[in-house]
Amino acid sequence: MARQAREGNSDSDGESDNEVLIEEEDIKKGKEACAKSLIGRVFADKKFSVGTIENAFRSIWSRPEGFRVSDRGGNNFQFFFDNDKDLMKIEKGSPWLFKDYVLHVRRWNNSDRREEREMQGFPVWAQFWGLPECYKTIEVGRKLAEKIGGVIEVGFYEMKGGESRIIKTRVEMDASKKLKDHVCVIGPNHQAVEIGVRYEKLGRFCTYCARLGHEPKGCELLDTDSVMKSVRQDKIGDWIKAYQMGRRINNEFNGYNVPGANLNDQGDKPKKKPIPSWLLNSLSGLSMKETVGAKLAPEVNSSHSKSDSLLETSEANLVDITSASTKEPQEGVQGLMAVEEVQNVDQSYSPRKE
Structure with a gap:
């Protein structure tokens, strides 16, 4: 019985040797960097490398300051920025088109853990x-x-x-x-x-x-x-x-x-x-x-x-x-709201093949 107890304690000690406790202070800088990032997915059967995506969107998005891209696998990427203004403008313009494939981005949010799920x-x-x-x-x-x-x-x-x-x-x-x-x-x-x-x-x-x-x-x-x-x-x-x-x-x-x-x-x-x-x-x-x-x-x-x-x-x-x-729509609609939607695509940009 004592032998079984000793073996049990040994197994427990082995598990604890593999565990690393992370404090909030340890990840403070990482969360600050992610706070200025967008999670995005390219909706394409073809797989794109992180280098292709980074080079293409650095040009399409007019070379935002501090721009870099991290590959999350399966055509899912994380886009980092130094400037909140660039981030908000790009998020507002989503979805974007790249080689006629849709790229949709949304702001990283640590509270709801959405970044861990694939964008559907x-x-x-x-x-x-x-x-x-x-x-x-x-x-x-x-x-x-x-x-x-x-x-x-x-x-x-x-x-x-x-x-x-x-x-x-x-x-x-x-x-x-x-x-x-x-x-x-x-x-x-x-x-x-x-x-x-x-x-x-x-x-x-x-x-x-x-x-x-x-x-x-x-x-x-x-x-x-x-x-x-x-x-x-x-x-x-x-x-x-x-x-x-x-x-x-x-x-x-x-x-x-x-x-x-x-x-x-x-x-x-x-x-x-x-x-x-x-x-x-x-x-x-x-x-x-x-x-x-x-x-x-x-x-x-x-x-x-x-x-x-x-x-x-x-x-x-x-x-x-x-x-x-199917009631008749209300009468008296005044004028036109002359706001045209503009497709956020740099038609002149043609990135190199992978």
Whole structure:
């Protein structure tokens, strides 16, 4: 019995030999340095080295004082600054685009330990096209936005084209989930209406598997289906990337708090998803000059009807609009809020390959 006790004490002493007690004073300088840092993630399947990220963003962010980057693994990085002003400006401008991949950053915070968890998503502006005028209310916008992610903000925006007034929402989008290029609204009359979704500053995405971080030529699912001779139609259209931001037409803030391998040359190619009617309608009012540079999918097959598309829509894309949500929007909105969103990208910068 005494022998067992001695062995137990020996094991305990061995464990204590491996423990190091850290006092608050020991990490004071480290916490001060981290207090002027941002935690960020590049949402890409391709892995980037810390050297590539540091050299690129030192230039993109205009060489901030004391700038350095620490690699946290899995395309997660920590960005250090000497100047609080630089840090706040960069955090406010997030998300950023690097080689057309999204980089989202947020301030390091020791109290909630968020830096220990991988960043799952980022805020993005989503545009909803094809809504009937009587459905263009803040409450309907909120319900639409909930199908994309956590709702941050909802507003009305003036756009160019056939549909001059749309609803835009800012949402916290989960990057691990598939992108939606439409939602279906079920109105009080129980009729389904397909509503198009377009995203601002979305970065690279795959139309075949509907996921962020790569393009069809690098899609593993497409490679597999090509080998199996079972290539299908794209899940989403390439029109989901927005090419105009619009101008806000009301200055009322409508906020909602947020909880804190390549395709073989001889393989099959996926069939492009036809252009939906809401997109064709939005282009009808644009001049030739305004449509130059817009990337559109192939022409629509006349045999493809909108009703067929609606029948194939999954329940996850359905939005039930009650009569209480479809009241006419308030009249008397005065003027335009001429604030245009600027994409924080240095188009002239092209970092060296890794």
